[in-house]
Amino acid sequence: MSLRGMRAYQVAAVAALAATVGTPAGAQAPSDALSDETQQCVACHEQYTPGIVADWRASRHARVTPAVALEKPPLERRVSATQIPEDLREVVVGCYECHGRNLSAHKDAFDHMGTRISVVVSPNDCKTCHPTEVEQYSGSKKAHAVHNLDRNPVYTMLVETLLGARTVKGDRLAAHKASAHTRGASCYACHGTMVTVRGLKKVQSALGEVEVPDLANWPNQGVGRVNPDGTLGSCSACHARHAFSLEVARKPFTCAQCHLEPDVPAFDVYRESKHGNLFLSSQGDANWDAVPWSPGKDFRAPTCATCHNSLLAGPDGTPIAQRTHDFGARMWVRLFGLPYSHPQPKDGRTYRIKNKDGQPLPTTFTGVPASGFLIGKAEQAKRRGEMVGVCRSCHSTAWAEGHFRRLDGAIAETDRMTLAATQLQLKAWGRGLANRKNPFDEGIEQHWVRQWLFYGNSVRYAAAMGGPDYASFKNGWWALNTNLQEMHEALRPAK
Structure with a gap:
């Protein structure tokens, strides 16, 4: 179909759309609440990508204008902007309102059926209505998740050792650099990829040949994705497009996209826990859309969002915990991803950390913390108090404090088990049984990695x-002890 034919089709389809849409209370917004550009997008894409349009039609974006959103009392608002650009105030948030923002910054911007748009909607585009959320997120470890891997030589080595294919070369295994495909389908699917624009390319579509940006490392929706406009992150990692549902983001299945055993068994542990039991038994009774969210009133069982980032309020509307999109903001100790637990980093750019051995890690291999880069005791106590405050919505102070004392014990004991494994690894290096140049690629070294990355994490x-x-027994103390025993026996001299 020619561009002229396409435009004629759009005009006819928009007219049909205007004649059939419902009222604000219905499933669709009134036609005069859609911008002209969005009407054209919807008219065409409803025919060719109906799933996308149906998903958007079910969203709050499709039914509520920013002007109406700002009429809510401050505590009930879902937008943090106090002023909205005039061209957006009185229209619903449709295709063009997101894909047509800040185009001068978007290297992925292109002309599509007579309208200039971008492919990748970035946090900077969402910032138009959600500046506080974007500001909070931009300082988090999640926002820097790509660079925290690829700008940290220790983690780059771990990723390459993990993902690189190997071939047999005589009597040895030859390691090869991980391919972009493998990286994008594994670690970087969660951490994010660096999406770049190689130029334009022609593709065949239902409408014939169209020209679109040729994107490298795409598709991706990782939490630290580097976008073509230079920003970091992907809001759709949690708020799945195109409904951007609060319910989806609040349910633990969203976190379970990445936080699974063996290395980050958050969802697996949650599912086994009493909280998970109650959630799975009663999730249909919860009010997943309430803002603020009230324990006991809106839900019976907490989810990841309850404890880590949702705006919570008591029965009288008094805030229990403020909303945050820095998912480490309520955490005082960092439990996973590193050999030893340690206070949370001050800065989400953890690749900037240097410990006393010169490594870009928050502790040395023997557990000495890089304290200058980590939050102090006062901040740790403040954050722990905030988390205990969340727990007290349903539990007594004695219960909550007792729970966290038990966690303190588990942290200390698993750190000692990692240290024991490290001491055995140091012996292996000292005896020439392994090469410390790459601490991840030989048998006894991989036992050491399992000790903290899988088993210590599981217990914590x-x-x-x-x-x-x-x-x-499930990657816990049984595995910690048997793994350590196997390391010890590997160091025994052969008889």
Whole structure:
């Protein structure tokens, strides 16, 4: 179909759309609440990508204008902007309102059926209505998740060792650099990829040949994705497009996209826990859309969002915890991803950390913290108090404090088990049984990695969230001890 024919089709389809749309209370917004550009997008894409349009039609974006959103009392608002650009105030948030923002910054901008748009909607585009959320997120570890891997040589080595294919070369295994495909389908699917524009390309569509941006490392919706406009992150990692549902973001299945065993067993432990039991048994009774969110009134069982980032309020509307999109803001200790637990970093750009051994890690291999880069005791106490305050919505102070004392014990004991494994690894290096140049690629070194990345993490998560099997036999204490025994026996001289 020619561009002229396409435009004629759009005009006819828009007219049909205007004649059939419903009222604000219905499933569709009135036609005069859609911008002209969005009407054209919807008219065409409803025919060719109906799933996208149906998803958007079910969203709050499709039914509420920013002007109406600002009429809510401050505590009930879902937008943090106090002023909205005039061209957006009185129209619903449709295709063009997101894909047509800040085009001068978008290297992926292109002319599509007579309208200039971008492919990748970035946090900077969402910032138009949600500036506080974007500001909070931009300083988080999640926003820097790509660079925290690829700008940290220790983690780059771990990723390459993990993902690089190997071939047999005589009597040895030859390691090869991980391909972009493998990286994008594994670690970087969660951490994010660096999406770049190689130029334009022609593709065949239902409308014939069209020209679109040729994007490298796309598709991706990782939390630290580097976007073509230079920004970091992907809001759709949690708020799945195109409904951008609060319910989806609040349910633990969203976090389970990445936080799964063996290395980050958060969802697995949660599912086993009493909280998970109650959630799975009663999730249909919860009010997933309420703002603020009230324990006991809107939900019976907490989810990841309850404890880590949702705006919570008591029965009288008094805030219990403020909303945050820095998912480490209520955390005082960092439990996973590193050999030893440690206070949370001050800065989400953890690749900037240097410990006393010169490594870009928050502790040395023997557990000495890089304290200058980590939050101090006062901030740790403040954050712990905030988390205990969330727990007290349903539990007594004695219960909450007792729970976290048990977590303290699990953290200390698993750190000692990692240190024991490290001491054995140091012996292996000292005896020439392994090469310390790459601490991840030989048998005894991989036992060391399992000790903290899988087994120590499992015990800590189990203690933090109440999953007893993950603290014992499922990658827990049984694995910690048998793994350590195997390392010890590997160092015994052959008889």
